[in-house]
Amino acid sequence: MKKFKYFCLTIATAAIVSLSACNNTPTAEKPSAPDTNSTSTAQVTETTTHSGHGSKEKININTAILSELDKFEAKLGVPALSNKIQASRPYANPEDLVNKKVITQEQFDQIKDQVTVQEVILTGEAKDVDYMTKLGLMKGHLLVAQELLDKNLPKQAEPHIGHPVEEIYVDVEEQLNERKVKEFKTTLVGLQDLVKSNPKNAKVKTDFTASVQSVDGAIAVLPEAQRTKPGFVLQVINELLDSANSEYGAAIADGKIAAAIEYQDSRGFVLYANDLYKGISSQVAQDSPDAHKAIETSLSELTKVWPSAIPPAKPVKTPVEVTQLIKTIEQNSQKVIDKSSTQAQR
Amino acid sequence: MPNNFVLGKEQLFSRRQLLKLGIWGAGFAGTAALWHTLNAHSKSIVKVPPLEIAATNQAVKPMQMLRNFDYGVVKQENGRTVREFQLTAGTSVIQLNSAVSYNVWDLNGRIPGPTLRAKQGERVRILFLNNAGHSHSLHFHGVHPAEMDGIRPVSNGSATIYEFDAEPYGVHLYHCHIEPVTRHIAKGLYGMFIIDPPTPRPPADEIVLVMAGYDVNDDSHNEYYAFNGLPHYFMDNPIPIYQNQLVRLYVLNIIEYDTAVTFHLHANFFDVYRSGMTMTPTEKTDVITMGIAERHILEFAFRYPGKYMFHPHQDAIAENGCMGQFEVITDKPSQT
Ligand SMILES: [Cu+2]
Numbered sequence: 260m261k262k263f264k265y266f267c268l269t270i271a272t273a274a275i276v277s278l279s280a281c282n283n284t285p286t287a288e289k290p291s292a293p294d295t296n297s298t299s300t301a302q303v304t305e306t307t308t309h310s311g312h313g314s315k316e317k318i319n320i321n322t323a324i325l326s327e328l329d330k331f332e333a334k335l336g337v338p339a340l341s342n343k344i345q346a347s348r349p350y351a352n353p354e355d356l357v358n359k360k361v362i363t364q365e366q367f368d369q370i371k372d373q374v375t376v377q378e379v380i381l382t383g384e385a386k387d388v389d390y391m392t393k394l395g396l397m398k399g400h401l402l403v404a405q406e407l408l409d410k411n412l413p414k415q416a417e418p419h420i421g422h423p424v425e426e427i428y429v430d431v432e433e434q435l436n437e438r439k440v441k442e443f444k445t446t447l448v449g450l451q452d453l454v455k456s457n458p459k460n461a462k463v464k465t466d467f468t469a470s471v472q473s474v475d476g477a478i479a480v481l482p483e484a485q486r487t488k489p490g491f492v493l494q495v496i497n498e499l500l501d502s503a504n505s506e507y508g509a510a511i512a513d514g515k516i517a518a519a520i521e522y523q524d525s526r527g528f529v530l531y532a533n534d535l536y537k538g539i540s541s542q543v544a545q546d547s548p549d550a551h552k553a554i555e556t557s558l559s560e561l562t563k564v565w566p567s568a569i570p571p572a573k574p575v576k577t578p579v580e581v582t583q584l585i586k587t588i589e590q591n592s593q594k595v596i597d598k599s600s601t602q603a604q605r
Numbered sequence: 606m607p608n609n610f611v612l613g614k615e616q617l618f619s620r621r622q623l624l625k626l627g628i629w630g631a632g633f634a635g636t637a638a639l640w641h642t643l644n645a646h647s648k649s650i651v652k653v654p655p656l657e658i659a660a661t662n663q664a665v666k667p668m669q670m671l672r673n674f675d676y677g678v679v680k681q682e683n684g685r686t687v688r689e690f691q692l693t694a695g696t697s698v699i700q701l702n703s704a705v706s707y708n709v710w711d712l713n714g715r716i717p718g719p720t721l722r723a724k725q726g727e728r729v730r731i732l733f734l735n736n737a738g739h740s741h742s743l744h745f746h747g748v749h750p751a752e753m754d755g756i757r758p759v760s761n762g763s764a765t766i767y768e769f770d771a772e773p774y775g776v777h778l779y780h781c782h783i784e785p786v787t788r789h790i791a792k793g794l795y796g797m798f799i800i801d802p803p804t805p806r807p808p809a810d811e812i813v814l815v816m817a818g819y820d821v822n823d824d825s826h827n828e829y830y831a832f833n834g835l836p837h838y839f840m841d842n843p844i845p846i847y848q849n850q851l852v853r854l855y856v857l858n859i860i861e862y863d864t865a866v867t868f869h870l871h872a873n874f875f876d877v878y879r880s881g882m883t884m885t886p887t888e889k890t891d892v893i894t895m896g897i898a899e900r901h902i903l904e905f906a907f908r909y910p911g912k913y914m915f916h917p918h919q920d921a922i923a924e925n926g927c928m929g930q931f932e933v934i935t936d937k938p939s940q941t
Pocket of ligand 1: 782783790794
């Protein structure tokens with residue numbers, strides 16, 4: 260730990276500021292920001308609940324993924340606006356886009372009827388990307404859990420069997436029902452209980468297989484055409500890599516991998532991102548050879564960071580280097596995604 | 606007699622706002638600290654000794670967080686006072702001692718998270734952004750509708766808004782509620798949430814102490830314990846308070862994995878306001894048992910100068926970092 264200079268706050272009794280006006284009503288409560296406008300969240304809802312007369316779907320700027328935000332980027336013609344919107348989260352209300360200087364008032368006026376901070380029901384491709392991403396994260400957890408079970412490390416595998424239920428399942432439950440996927444929470448919870456209490460039981464293997472099949476089955480309800488479309492799959496890949504990036508950063512302390520769980524999480528996400536890319540790589544190579552080259556190179560560089568499910572003694576790359584690689588993949592994916600969405604619009 | 610401290614003519618600026626201006630100023634909505642002092646009885650003196658605070662870029666700042674309250678940004682909406690708070694979950698590494706560093710999840714770059722403070726009946730709005738990799742959430746103790754209960758995961762990179770009325774008054778808390786909750790709490794996603802009563806409590810030197818444990822090897826057992834984030838910190842850096850000054854401690858036990866701990870104060874007894882939900886003390890003692898997430902207001906004043914320890918009387922826990930001391934400074938008589 261570094262030692263820093265000392266601030267010495269000498270506030271002796273004599274030096275203390277005294278306030279003469281004692282009968283103050285709490286005027287001190289004035290907000291420091293000049294925005295005393297009263298756009299409450301409730302009001303925003305009211306103006307937005309008109310449905311069914313061709314009004315555009317709303318996008319929640321607090322939660323939307325990049326490709327959804329691209330709609331604003333395209334409409335306003337502001338380069339990298341999507342990233343800028345994400346970077347300025349959280350927003351208390353749509354007007355915060357202006358208050359936080361993400362866009363100008365004039366620009367806001369052009370998109371304001373599509374912006375919300377309320378929970379939105381996703382539709383169309385955004386909904387599928389969201390669904391697939393959540394299942395993809397589950398896959399990542401299970402991939403690394405499998406590796407650890409194979410290494411006869413059930414104790415280390417257990418949290419990764421737990422994460423899909425604990426962190427993800429509730430978030431996707433509604434969609435599973437809607438898409439008529441048989442619930443598999445019970446399967447996952449049963450597996451976790453078993454690994455905790457009786458990891459040597461032969462049933463672990465069969466239950467594990469059943470869990471993986473459940474997730475695969477849930478993914479399979481997405482139309483084949485969607486699951487093989489580069490522009491779609493790349494959105495999912497980038498979401499997975501984004502999580503991997505945060506987890507990897509959280510795994511490292513003092514130049515060592517201090518948190519094995521977070522290291523393993525990030526490994527699982529990258530493994531599955533790789534799997535997904537394999538399925539579309541020849542198509543990307545054909546349609547966008549340059550982007551493909553950049554993505555492929557960065558992905559293989561990235562994969563080296565996780566040589567095994569057991570963390571290496573010394574990190575292969577720093578979090579900054581990992582972020583850089585992931586950014587490169589994201590930027591090149593964007594080219595492919597943009598291309599495929601313009602094609603779709605034709 | 607702990608009561609002569611309130612007599613005086615000037616209204617004193619609490620050291621807290623100066624601290625805020627000096628160190629925290631940039632990051633926090635400042636104005637509000639005034640409110641407390643102003644609302645407090647106007648003819649009173651709260652004496653708070655000068656503090657020597659090591660500036661650090663660590664996420665743990667035990668001394669700074671002692672008297673630091675986040676009152677949010679106040680807005681008037683439809684004739685109501687709304688306090689808007691912003692909490693961002695992130696990741697950082699803290700140094701528990703010279704040999705042990707530990708990855709934590711922080712809130713606004715801090716562990717424990719900021720002590721949020723509102724008044725009963727106000728509207729509270731919390732903008733929560735998760736930049737910490739896993740899914741997380743913020744679950745507030747208090748009374749609110751189910752949708753605002755904060756058990757739904759907020760995925761990495763996204764933000765959500767929790768909004769509810771501040772009720773009832775008391776010392777509450779907030780914490781992440783993603784399973785395993787033990788790990789999500791123990792790695793740092795928690796903080797104190799104070800709702801002040803409609804009639805302010807008498808002026809006092811108000812101090813926040815949060816007891817927490819660190820399970821550094823993921824074995825569901827704490828290796829280290831701390832007040833306000835850093836093991837042993839207040840043993841090496843005693844908390845200065847004035848002799849005969851009423852001290853109001855806001856104490857929270859958020860030690861996971863151990864069923865309960867006590868809070869014990871040396872050479873004194875304190876008045877207990879259970880969960881901070883009463884205006885009159887419910888008991889007087891020098892050891893109070895606190896289960897996980899239990900919190901109370903404890904009031905006392907020291908008659909004699911000197912150093913006095915405080916710690917859980919589970920002495921193993923104390924010796925692994927959960928102990929500290931007050932340094933009682935002589936109250937120089939300023940008038941004849
Ligand atoms: Cu959490």
